[in-house]
Amino acid sequence: MERKQREVDHLELELELERPSPLTDEERVLVQDSWAQVFQNCEDVGVTILIKLFVNFPTAKQYFRQFKHIEDVRELEQSPQLRKHAQRVMNAINTLVENLDNSEKVASVLKLVGKAHALKHNVDPVYFKILSGVILEVLGEEYPDVVTPEVGSAWTKLLATLCYSVKAVYDEVGWKPQSASTG
Known part of the structure; x- marks a missing residue:
């Protein structure tokens, strides 16, 4: 677990990313076709x-009472709450992918996700970066x-945009880490 925490600490340093360039039309088609x-x-x-996230980064479970x-x-796989959250994650990604040609809709979705996770759930934004890596790994496997x-x-480019945008929302709302002993 200490190794995983070092990985999380290392990733936190990487959250200060430059804004990724927008997806090209070709990249948008590749994402949408693969997502279908x-x-x-x-x-x-x-x-x-989610299972891979929690197995590889058990500290992520702290946000799910x-x-x-x-x-x-x-x-865990049979947990109705986990299955419900997995469905919400997949539906949010689906909304993003379906609207890649509508930057206002994408920004709106990411703002909702960012605000909810920052203000309501107090999730450290490093977990969006971690989750992005897990998503890429699972899709590849x-x-x-x-x-x-x-x-x-x-x-990778789309998920970098997601991380950048969500982190910007966290900054906008003035998110500060709180005690991890929630729930």
Whole structure:
């Protein structure tokens, strides 16, 4: 666990990113086409993403009072609360992907997500960076024929934009880390 915490601390330093360049039309198509295949299995993929997040970065569970004490992976996979949150994550990504040509809609969604996680849930923004890496890893593992290096690069750019935008919302609302002993 100490190793994972060092990884989290290291990632925090990387949150001061430059604004990523916008997706090109070609990258937008690559993301949307690959997502169409992923979203067909959205519940299973969402659960896989969250399980991998919690197994590899157990400190992420601290923000989920409904299942933060569940250690058994099978029990966690069956948790209705985890499945519900996985569905929300996948639906939010779906909304972003469907609206990649509508920058106002994308900004609106990211602002809602950022404000909720900063103000209501007090989630350290480093977890968006961590989650982005987990999403890329799961997409590559679960869809190796779909997520080619070119597709992976487009997703990396999209997720960097997500992290940058959410971090900007955190800065805008004046988020400061609080005690991790919530819930």
